Amino acid sequence: MADDVEFQLISKLKNSPSFSLQIDETTDISSEAQLIAFCKFADVENMKMCEHYLFCKPVGINTTAEAIFSTVDDYFKSHEIDWANCKSVTTDGAASMVGKFKGVVQKILEVSPQCKAIHCMLHREALVAKKFEKCGTKKDKNKKDKMKKENNVFENLLKDVVHVVNGIRGRPKAHRMFEQLCVGMEASSVGLLYHTEIRWLSRGRVLGRVYKLRKELCGKE
Secondary structure (H helix, E strand, C coil): CHHHHHHHHHHHHHHCCCEEEEEEEEECCCCCEEEEEEEEEEECCCCEEEEEEEEEEECCCCCCHHHHHHHHHHHHHHCCCCHHHEEEEEECCCHHHHCCCCCHHHHHHHHCCCCEEEECHHHHHHHHHCCCCCCCCHHHHHHHHHHHHHHHHHHHHHHHHHHHHHHHHCCHHHHHHHHHHHHHCCCCCCCCCCCCCCCCHHHHHHHHHHHHCHHHHHCCC
16 A cells, blocks of 8 residues: 555656655664655646655665765655756755755755755744854843843743643643533644653644643633
8 A cells, every 4th residue: 555655646746847855864763864755746637736755764874965865866766756857955954964065955956956955944943942042242242132031031931831731731630621621612722732852843833732722721712
């Protein structure tokens, strides 16, 4: 079944006049480097834009730009996907991805000169959310103090949100009652999400879910 789904996806991808690629290298729970790829293309048959998971492949011991590009290139060659149709590639902005001379983007430009590089918006948000302690200079003390103050506001807000979430999620009975309340109030989501410090993406999801359920948390219609 998996092979059939992949075959249909590749067929639609190859029929599309162009497509975009999003790649990210990560480490799984067994400490093995994995390369995840997503694609976006025009489904000519159904006349709509599609976004789909493309593949997840082990990179090997060395997660260099050459190893990452070779992983994608080997997959494209094995399925006869034309690099010339790749019009954009989105990465996390790491040096191995966007290096000026040996980065993955440069290697892609060698086989697809029309391809445009994009810095992933989610990774940009993660950079913004980091502490600003090292920002600014002695000559620009006011700006540095202002940035620290804004950062403290965000950190304090997150602490309050985590405290509220843990107060509900940490008590099974309270969690079940809150879920029942959400169902009764016909909320767009049911239940809160835990915040995980080691996964930066969870921060935005937790805040987003709390904002969605703000009325339910306050007990207001």
